[in-house]
Amino acid sequence: MAFRDYIRERFFPHIWCPGCGHGIVLNALLHTVEDLGLERTSLCMVSGIGCSSRIxxxxxxxxxxTMHGRALACATGLKLAKPSLNVFVPMGDGDATAIGGNHFIHACRRNIDLTAIVLNNRIYGMTGGQFSPLSGRGVLATTAPYRSIDEPFDIVKLALGAGATFVARTTAFHVLEIRSLLKKAMLHKGISVLEILVQCPTYFGRKNGQGGAVEMMELYRDNTAPLDSKKLEDNPSLIPRGIFRADAKPEYCEEYARVVARAKE
Amino acid sequence: MSGAVASPPPAGGAGGAKRGAVAPDAHFVQGNEACVRGAMYAGLNFFAGYPITPSTEIAEHLADILPRNGGVFIQMEDEIASMCAVCGAALAGAKAMTATSGPGFSLKQEAIGYACMTEIPCVIVNVQRGGPSTGLPTKVAQGDVMQSRWGTHGDHSIVVLTASSVQDIFEITIEGFNISETYRTPVILLFDEVVGHMREKLVVPAPGEIAVVDRLYTEVKAGVNYHPYLPREDGRLPVSDFGGVHRYNVTGLFHDIFGFPTENADQVSRLIYHLVDKIENRAHLLARWKEYHLDDAEHIILSYGASARSARHLAETRRGKGDRIGLLELQTLWPFPAALVREKTAHAKSVFVAEMNMGQIAAQVKQAVNKPDRVFLVNRMDGMLVTPTDIGAVMRTVEGRGF
Amino acid sequence: MELYRVLMSGSGGQGVITMAIVLAEAACLYEGLTAIQSQSYGPEARGGATRSDVIIADGPIFFPKVLQPNFLVALTNEASNRYVPLIRPGGICLYDTDLVQLDLRVDARPRGLPMYSAVMKEFGKAQSFNICVLGAMAALIGAVVSLNSLERVLLTRFGPSRHEHNCRALRMGAEMAAPMVDA
Structure with missing residues (x-):
């Protein structure tokens, strides 16, 4: 299967703004399924509402x-009804951690075999630049004209605390790293949460003095460091990248199959 | 329940069994359990839910029964997630259902709208309790009639069925699944605390005795363009499951025949008319009802759900005294069977609508009949089942015979 | 015709609803009668007022609630105070003399039995109390629902391990009530 066979070419060019990081993630995702040689009919994508959901x-x-925040809940039903499907769930930061926060932590806890990708651009892009639970204090947004006073979530810590069995983080700058982490996330049995920091030059960068797409990606390069790296050791204030957890634990669909076996005894 | 014509009641009524003669497949169960058995008879293989009074027994029974039959039971994190999981499972080919009450029904409205828009077949049970808000969790009401019709935002149409006995709950549940599969629409089973919790005899028919409609699959072969949202001439949409040979898009946005978002005014208009017409234009086919003593009735009581039991009690008692009272019991509430109501009540002096709300069906009846000023509401919203005495008192007053 | 309109009342945890279900199921499945059982309850699983209605008839039953019982079972003072005034004239009021101080100001036939203390003495715990009450009830309502039918329901609902015990409690209640059965 060639790379292009995994896309619906007639819908391009895509709707994202010039410089948006979402296309990079889409590209990495397509390479991942191509590398793994996956049949298209085995692939499923469930998304919510927002720029990221348009993937x-x-x-x-x-x-x-689906609906804003509800992608993981819909995907849970789909996966349980047909466990053979490979299900990707791309979400935005507001989608995953604000309106869909409850579904997010429970999908982590349940350890159902879904690949959850949080495209974190720290802003509501589709509605025009409102702050999200990932924006953090001091951010300027259309609903925070005097700067946000809201403390942010840390998606990695949230997922770890909620019991996700695979948790990783990277950025839109680290294109090859997205591919390798996505591949591991996909192959992981159970819930996998991959946070990808993606730039929104239109609504975040411009308003918060981070410049355009190139400058924002340079920030991802400079302000992050791989886990266990000398760079991170020397500067612990950097945002760590890499795999934070990859544990083997009973997966929900498999556990449910055991429930069925017990019930039929 | 086959066809649109209500069958006349058997002589002596449903409970007229001779002493000592009990069918071997008879059970003594709650309405909620009858709903579960009806759903299983109809082929249910996926349930997602969240505990809430007074519908919880449905989840409890299914937690036991579904795994034994290889089906999926999942208790989700909330009411919203339950309805979402049902949508996802149905796309993967499951016959899926959720059950709730009161506040839970409010929370499910978003995803019910999604199911309407995406034409996902599914069944939502609402065992009504007193509202608004937390209301009266363990007491009866019928206040969700309009919410079941208009609870989700935007123009749409939906099918809402109800029942007044344990046996009827079993049968109407199967009917709900059949309608849901036939027209690819969410169907709401609008029960109430009284019928959900009361126990009486249920005779489960042998498999095959009641027809079960299965999903209509597309005959389009792999590699040939499949249009998931191109209705056939009869309004039905042949489906292809997720995981099957056809890959397509499902979205809550207005979409074209491929399922991809569109803002083309012509396509938007066509879709909204399709969604509404496929149900509203079939109101006569979707009407289910029961009628008692209507032929020469001077006064007709129109009722549904638990209230219809009180109405029947009164009608039978007063018939015994020679009064010409009839009962029209609706089992389809939406699409509202206006033509049926108009026709059946055409020769009555007055119509009494007995329901446990502020007149949600009474308002529909007034719109349907030729003499709306002869339609009277008999209601009760205090958590108690409206009684035959309550109905009788209003009738006496209207008839000019004092309270 | 409606033969019995039974209102069973007590507090949560006494097994009032179970008792009502067993009675109605026996009438429905093993006596060929029509029966309907319903309940009203509050938020408490234990304590609080519990009430369950059973109607037994030889024809169809429409209105499922009991407004005027011709047979009241009262297992707490609160229940008897609340429901005794509803008894239909000439109806029976079965109550437990250990738990209820009956203040009967209506035209009803009081049938007080020390069932609770009898159960405690016989079994050492209150678990079978409701079954004992059911046995007394069955005796008082005569041939409508037989002990055999009740035993069949007890077996299907509670299984063989508790069956012998349950039957003993049932028979005990019936024997206690026997002298009070109207000729």
């Missing part, structure tokens, strides 16, 4: 574009 329209998988 679902561009991949030639079974695609379900």
């Amino acid at each position: 679902a329209g561009y991949v030639d998988f079974h695609t379900m574009h």
Whole structure:
């Protein structure tokens, strides 16, 4: 299967702004499924609402574009009804941790075999630049004209605390790293949460003095460091990247199959 | 329940069994359990829910029964997630259901709208309790009639069925699944605390005795363009499951025949008319009802759910005294069977609508009949089942015979 | 015709609802009668007022609630105070003399039995109390629901391990009530 066979070409060019990081993630995702040689009919994508959720329209998988925040809940039903499907769930930061926060922590706890990708641009892009639970204090947004006073979540810590069995982080600058982490996340049995910091030059960068796409990506390069690296050791204030947890634990669909076996005894 | 014509009641009523003669497949169960058995008869294989009074027994029974039959039971993190999981499972080919009450029904409205828009077949049970808000969790009400019709935002249409006995709950549940599969629409089973919790006899028919409608699959072969949202001439949409040979898009946005978002005014208009017409234009086919003593009735009581039991009690008692009272019991509430109501009540002097709300169906009846000023509401919203005496008192007053 | 309109009342945890279900199921499945059982309850699983209604008839039953019982079972003072005034004239009021001080100001036939203390003496715990009450009830309502039918329901609902015990409690209640059965 060639790379291009995994996309619905007639819908390009995509709707994202010039410089948006979402296309980079889409590209990495397509390379990952191509590398793994996965059949398209085994692939499924369930998304919510927001810029990130539009990824679902561009991949030639079974695609379900659902409601704001509800992607993981819909995906849970889909996966349980047909466990053989490989289910990707791309979400934005507001989608995953604000309106969908409850579904997010419970999907982590349940350890159901879904690949959750949080595209964290720290802003509500589709509605025009409001602050999200990932924006953090001091951020300027259309709903925080005097700067945000809201403390942010740390998605990695949230996922770890909620019991996710695979948790990783990277950025839109680290293109090859997205591919390798996505591949590991996909192959992980159980819930995998991959946070990808993606730039929103239109609503975040411009308003918060981070410049355009290139400058924002340079920040990802300079302000992050791999876990266990000398760079991180020397400067612990940097944002760590890499795999924070990869544990083998009973997966929900498999456990449910055991429930069925017990019930039928 | 086959066809649109209500069958006349058997002589002596449903409970007229001879002493000593009990069918071997008879059970003594709650309405909520009858709903579970009806759902299993209809082929239910996926349930997602969240505990809430007075519908919880449905989840409890299914937690036991579904795994034994290889089906999926999942208790989700909230009411919203339950309805979402049902949507996801149905796309993967499951016959899926959720059950809730009161506040839970409010929370499910978003995803019910999604199911309407994406034409996902599914069944939502609402065992009504007193509202608004937390209301009266363990007491009866019928206040969700309009919410079941208009609870989700935007123009849409939906099918809402109800029942007044344990046996009827079993049968109407199967009917709900059949309608849901036939028209690819969410169907709401709007029960109430009284019928959900009371126990009476249920006779489960042999498999095959009641027809079960299965999903209509597309005959389009792999590699040939499949249009998931191109209705056939009969309004039905042949489906292809997620995981099957056809990959397509499902979205809550207005979409084209491929399922991809569109803002094309013509396509938007066509879709909204399709969603509404596929149900509203079939109101006569979707009407389910029961009628008692209507032929020469001077006064007709129109009722549904638990209230219809009180109405029947009164009608039978007063018939015994020679009064020409009839009962029209609706089992389909939405699409509202206006033509049926108009026709059946055409020769009545007055119509009494007995329901446990502020007149949600009474308002529909007034719109349907030729003499709306002869439609009277008999209601009760204090958590108690409206009684035959309550109905009788209003009738006496209207008839000019004092309270 | 409606033969019995039974209102069973007590507090949560006494097994009032179970008792009502067993009675109604026996009438429905093993006596070929029509029966309907319903309940009203509050938020408490234990304590609080519990009430369950059973109607037994030889024809269809429409209105499922009991407004005027011709048979009241009262297992707490609160229950008897609340429901005794509802008894239909001439109806029976079965109450436990250990738990209820009956203040009967209506035209009803009081049938007080020390069932609770009898159960405690016989079994050492209150677990079978409701079954004992059910036995007394069955005796008082005569041929409508037989002890055999009740035993069949007890077996299917509670299984063989508790069956012998349950039957003993049932028979005990019936024997206690026997002298009070109207000729």
